[in-house]
Amino acid sequence: MQEIEVLIAGAGPTGLVLACELARRDIGFRIIDKAGEHFGGSRADGIHPRTLEVFADLGVLDELRAAGDGGIPMRKYDDGELVWEGRPSEPVPATPGVPHPHPWFVPQFRTEEILRKALAGNGGQVELGVELREFHQDDRHVTALLADGTELRARYLVGADGGRSTVRRTLGIGFHGETDETTKMLIADVRLSGLDRGQAVAWSRGGEMVSAQPLAGTELFTVTTSRDDIAATPAELQEQLRWASGLDVRVHEVHWNSTWRANARLAERYRDGRVLLAGDAAHVCPPTGGQGMNTGVQDAYNLGWKIAAVLRGADAALLDTYEAERRPVAREVLELSGRLLDLMRADDPEAHVRGPELNQLGLHYRGGPLSAEERADPGPVRAGDRAPDAPCVRDGAAVRLFELFGGTRWTLLDFGGSLGDPGIADLDVHAVVRGAGRPGDVVDVHGHARAEYGVDAPALLLIRPDGYIGWCGDPAGLAGLRSYLLPKLSR
Numbered sequence: 001m002q003e004i005e006v007l008i009a010g011a012g013p014t015g016l017v018l019a020c021e022l023a024r025r026d027i028g029f030r031i032i033d034k035a036g037e038h039f040g041g042s043r044a045d046g047i048h049p050r051t052l053e054v055f056a057d058l059g060v061l062d063e064l065r066a067a068g069d070g071g072i073p074m075r076k077y078d079d080g081e082l083v084w085e086g087r088p089s090e091p092v093p094a095t096p097g098v099p100h101p102h103p104w105f106v107p108q109f110r111t112e113e114i115l116r117k118a119l120a121g122n123g124g125q126v127e128l129g130v131e132l133r134e135f136h137q138d139d140r141h142v143t144a145l146l147a148d149g150t151e152l153r154a155r156y157l158v159g160a161d162g163g164r165s166t167v168r169r170t171l172g173i174g175f176h177g178e179t180d181e182t183t184k185m186l187i188a189d190v191r192l193s194g195l196d197r198g199q200a201v202a203w204s205r206g207g208e209m210v211s212a213q214p215l216a217g218t219e220l221f222t223v224t225t226s227r228d229d230i231a232a233t234p235a236e237l238q239e240q241l242r243w244a245s246g247l248d249v250r251v252h253e254v255h256w257n258s259t260w261r262a263n264a265r266l267a268e269r270y271r272d273g274r275v276l277l278a279g280d281a282a283h284v285c286p287p288t289g290g291q292g293m294n295t296g297v298q299d300a301y302n303l304g305w306k307i308a309a310v311l312r313g314a315d316a317a318l319l320d321t322y323e324a325e326r327r328p329v330a331r332e333v334l335e336l337s338g339r340l341l342d343l344m345r346a347d348d349p350e351a352h353v354r355g356p357e358l359n360q361l362g363l364h365y366r367g368g369p370l371s372a373e374e375r376a377d378p379g380p381v382r383a384g385d386r387a388p389d390a391p392c393v394r395d396g397a398a399v400r401l402f403e404l405f406g407g408t409r410w411t412l413l414d415f416g417g418s419l420g421d422p423g424i425a426d427l428d429v430h431a432v433v434r435g436a437g438r439p440g441d442v443v444d445v446h447g448h449a450r451a452e453y454g455v456d457a458p459a460l461l462l463i464r465p466d467g468y469i470g471w472c473g474d475p476a477g478l479a480g481l482r483s484y485l486l487p488k489l490s491r
Contacts, residue, residue, distance in 0.1 A: 004028050007154040010161035011126040014279030014296035016115035021304025023122035034131035041256035042107040042189050044293030050360035051294045052100035054301050057406045063114045068106035068216040074200040096448035097388035105216040142274050157275045165281035171272045177265030184228035188257035189220045194249035203244035210244035232257035270323035283330035288340035291333045305465040313491025321369045374473040374480050379454030383472045387463045388452035393443045405463040416458030418475045
């Protein structure tokens, strides 16, 4: 019987990000998917700012940038009358703390290709046509039976196997919420002619909705229609487009299609012993707002470093913090997606407008089990918040804070540079100072770091491996730092 450290069931974006996280930490794993071929559709094509930061840390952002675009203008017609035009989200300039402030659009199949390439670079590979049939666990292992009769034993199993998750169903975990069968949409990626690739268009006519949007980085369009009772054939999709638009549109080929329903569900728990859920296996939401994939990617980013640390000797209670942090986020995402769905159902002219509440930069873990704020006078950025970026200088060269705490380690920002070496292995310490500083100091030349973190006095801020602030203390709080950090480090 093969023994591995982690078995990942499901090789969509969530499973792939988790695999990348484990691979760069030298954790032994297998990532399997029952599908016989890689996914080939657009589906989740919007990558929000916080997820772009995750992808930057994984080293795939440049390829994703090259594979997509920042969105295009859109027009909305109601019975032939133009009722709205603009961009769903207006581009905004980068700031010192937010280097990727607006979403980027890449077809899901391309995102998965790029993640698989990154995984291969770390020695990992997706195993297609490998189905998890059943499993059982004890206090030390999960024993899994694959469809071909193979048995393997893992320290942990992660179900990233979608809304119909075999892992979740086997555990008997409730998936509470609702599926509104009255709200359905047929979506298809097609090759067509007769429409301008410089804009997306949505038409409402007779209570029905049809839209066509150029698919970033391809020659295709994504066509969506509220008529879920038609066949996804070139002829029927062409008829829908001509009827809605009044234009001589020709659909030449259908590359991929699916039917989505207004489905909003949340798993009652994310963990059962040595088995954990992530992505759509733990939560599904309507596609309005494009939150599903982004939330799943960040599930994996939160979970990966925790599993790795526990496997290398950290306190096993660290894994309990995964559900405590990520399930409330999913609940918020479901509520937000539901509000946007209501606007779409009402055929609101601005139903396609997307504001900053979707970028996930403001999601935080304040008050959670890994957030310890011990400063006598906390600033506006506190333990549990996303750690902002900022441009600085080190040894005469430009450096960004994201560069300093990217990767797999914990990072301590010593504002004021008064701490010195705390003597903690596996901790990167950076003194953030004004003025010239000493060799190796991070010089906050323009004050951006102090401004972004709201720090105007000496302070210690501990950045977790996933880019959130775990602990904050005053320079005299070294004992508090040790007490917080040491149980969470690999031994």
